[in-house]
Amino acid sequence: xxxFQCQETAKGTGCTIKGVCGKEASTAKWxxxxxxxxxxxxxxxxxxxxxxxxxxxxxxxxxxxxxxFSTITNANFDDQAILNKVDVGIALKKQLLHLAQQHNILLPxxxxxxxxxxxxxxxxxxxxxxxxxxxxxxxxSLKELTVLGLKGMAAYYEHAAxxxxxxxxxxxxxxKALNTITNPDADMQTLLNITLETGKYGVxxxxxxxxxxxxxxxxPELTHVNIGVGQRxxxxxxxxxxxxxxxxxxxxxxxxxxxxxxxxxxPAHYYPQLKKYKHLVGNYGNAWWKQKEEFTSFHxxxxxxxxxxxxxSPSAEYKDRVFTTNSTGxxxxxxxxxxxxxxxxxxxVIALAQKCEAPKEIEIGEIVxxxxxxxxxxxxxxxxxxxxxxAIRKFVVMxxxxxxxxxxxxxxxxxxALPKDVVILTSGxxxxxxxxxxxxxxxxxxRVLDAGQCNDSYSWVVVALKLKEIFGVNDIxxxxxxxNIAWYExxxxxxxxxxxxxxxKNIHLGPTLPAFISEGVLKVLVDTFGIAGNATxxxxxxxxxx
Ligand code: FS2
Ligand code: SF4
Numbered sequence: 001x002x003x004f005q006c007q008e009t010a011k012g013t014g015c016t017i018k019g020v021c022g023k024e025a026s027t028a029k030w031x032x033x034x035x036x037x038x039x040x041x042x043x044x045x046x047x048x049x050x051x052x053x054x055x056x057x058x059x060x061x062x063x064x065x066x067x068x069f070s071t072i073t074n075a076n077f078d079d080q081a082i083l084n085k086v087d088v089g090i091a092l093k094k095q096l097l098h099l100a101q102q103h104n105i106l107l108p109x110x111x112x113x114x115x116x117x118x119x120x121x122x123x124x125x126x127x128x129x130x131x132x133x134x135x136x137x138x139x140x141s142l143k144e145l146t147v148l149g150l151k152g153m154a155a156y157y158e159h160a161a162x163x164x165x166x167x168x169x170x171x172x173x174x175x176k177a178l179n180t181i182t183n184p185d186a187d188m189q190t191l192l193n194i195t196l197e198t199g200k201y202g203v204x205x206x207x208x209x210x211x212x213x214x215x216x217x218x219x220p221e222l223t224h225v226n227i228g229v230g231q232r233x234x235x236x237x238x239x240x241x242x243x244x245x246x247x248x249x250x251x252x253x254x255x256x257x258x259x260x261x262x263x264x265x266x267p268a269h270y271y272p273q274l275k276k277y278k279h280l281v282g283n284y285g286n287a288w289w290k291q292k293e294e295f296t297s298f299h300x301x302x303x304x305x306x307x308x309x310x311x312x313s314p315s316a317e318y319k320d321r322v323f324t325t326n327s328t329g330x331x332x333x334x335x336x337x338x339x340x341x342x343x344x345x346x347x348x349v350i351a352l353a354q355k356c357e358a359p360k361e362i363e364i365g366e367i368v369x370x371x372x373x374x375x376x377x378x379x380x381x382x383x384x385x386x387x388x389x390x391a392i393r394k395f396v397v398m399x400x401x402x403x404x405x406x407x408x409x410x411x412x413x414x415x416x417a418l419p420k421d422v423v424i425l426t427s428g429x430x431x432x433x434x435x436x437x438x439x440x441x442x443x444x445x446x447r448v449l450d451a452g453q454c455n456d457s458y459s460w461v462v463v464a465l466k467l468k469e470i471f472g473v474n475d476i477x478x479x480x481x482x483x484n485i486a487w488y489e490x491x492x493x494x495x496x497x498x499x500x501x502x503x504x505k506n507i508h509l510g511p512t513l514p515a516f517i518s519e520g521v522l523k524v525l526v527d528t529f530g531i532a533g534n535a536t537x538x539x540x541x542x543x544x545x546x
Contacts, residue, residue, distance in 0.1 A: 008020045022311035024077070046175040053105060055099055057171065069154045077311060149202060152490045155306065157208070163213065169204070218272035225366055227283055227367060228365065232257065249280055262294070285298075288309075298359045304330075392422075399495065418545065423442065424439070424448045454495060476502065477503070
């Protein structure tokens with residue numbers, strides 16, 4: 001196997017025997033095979049788009065987004081589930097090939113288009129389609145940067161689509177990008193262009209999801225979220241899918257069960273149409289990587305709507321109370337399928353919860369969040385005044401992911417060491433490093449403003465553009481905002497590409513730079529955008545804040 005898509009990759013270069021995340025070599029191989037089917041389908045669909053041929057676009061969009069999403073770090077560890085997606089893709093590709101033949105569409109002669117999907121060839125094809133098939137490190141790097149961005153885009157698109165918001169242009173771009181990276185002869189410039197264009201559609205997909213979330217559930221608002229527990233049994237819901245938590249809240253109403261959010265589901269509390277449920281009682285635990293301890297003490301069922309899953313230890317007591325849904329999967333865990341009406345049936349989860357003890361208290365108190373763009377705009381006068389008087393000297397965007405590596409303590413120490421006139425703008429699970437530190441406020445404005453999930457980094461873009469207008473500066477980089485982003489998996493890649501597309505310079509990316517960025521590509525990113533890794537807390541404070 002070879003996988004280097006996340007920040008925790010082995011030795012900072014690539015996992016070759018088994019993933020640090022727990023991914024087996026077999027899963028990696030089937031994911032490589034699945035991605036080759038995705039490239040084949042994307043390439044064919046792109047040719048249809050060019051020829052303006054009608055085909056079932058929704059079927060292609062649903063397939064591509066689900067398949068790409070299931071290969072994101074910590075989403076799906078279930079070989080059989082991945083192989084089922086390969087089978088579905090091969091059947092879809094055959095339909096598309098038939099259509100191409102009927103309409104005399106000439107298709108590129110790429111292996112991914114040609115491959116017939118014979119079962120006996122799965123193993124060899126999975127190995128042939130490894131990331132290392134691209135021998136040139138720089139070309140490989142750009143192809144991977146693009147496909148990893150597409151994975152993040154697919155995740156956000158899927159959430160938006162579940163809430164009824166779709167956009168053919170985004171899917172058409174995905175197909176174009178897949179076509180470009182499938183071409184074995186694509187050169188550096190072509191690949192660089194498609195990588196940067198991925199960022200444009202990254203902005204679009206985050207805007208689409210923002211619209212979907214806010215139309216369905218209202219604008220996030222300042223909310224105090226309880227981190228303690230109640231007396232009743234609970235269900236813990238993790239991941240990013242708001243439609244799922246809404247279904248669960250509706251189905252648990254009046255059952256005597258409390259619902260708790262975990263990890264990236266915390267921002268569900270900020271939405272008026274979700275927080276109205278009285279039995280949505282709090283957030284339990286921290287970022288994804290602490291789940292082994294926290295799931296044990298939770299006592300009740302756990303539902304994964306998206307990544308991040310940590311494989312349980314063989315003796316884990318909670319193994320039989322975990323459920324997956326959407327693109328996630330884990331061998332032996334029950335998977336809840338979508339009903340024909342687009343809703344999930346959580347009755348089995350609820351029945352199990354009713355037999356469980358209430359969660360064990362692991363902390364008490366509350367955290368504050370809900371500062372997506374509308375809430376920040378509501379405070380705009382106060383914020384602008386604070387900037388003008390010098391009460392707020394700087395903003396630091398610290399969005400992104402959390403993770404288990406010790407060097408991530410940098411973010412906690414950095415947050416603690418920031419001068420009292422600096423405000424942290426956050427989103428994603430990165431916030432768990434500092435959202436319980438009680439960093440205080442500036443004239444009533446909390447010093448940690450949490451916009452929501454990782455996709456809500458979009459809010460910081462909207463806010464930055466608004467500040468640019470208010471302060472009358474021509475360049476977004478002239479604002480007193482420092483971007484110090486923590487990354488882990490591929491949704492952070494699409495966020496990064498989106499920020500680059502918007503012209504944001506000098507972004508710091510840590511705790512280590514991605515292994516999939518080659519030296520040649522890094523040079524381009526440094527020269528063009530001033531991207532840098534983080535140094536020590538002291539050095540970064542001295543160079544960028546003080
Ligand atoms: Fe955190 Fe994991 Fe949000 Fe990522 S819970 S690293 O999926 O997308 O962020
Ligand atoms: Fe390794 Fe990360 Fe890939 Fe898992 S997702 S196999 S930890 S690089």
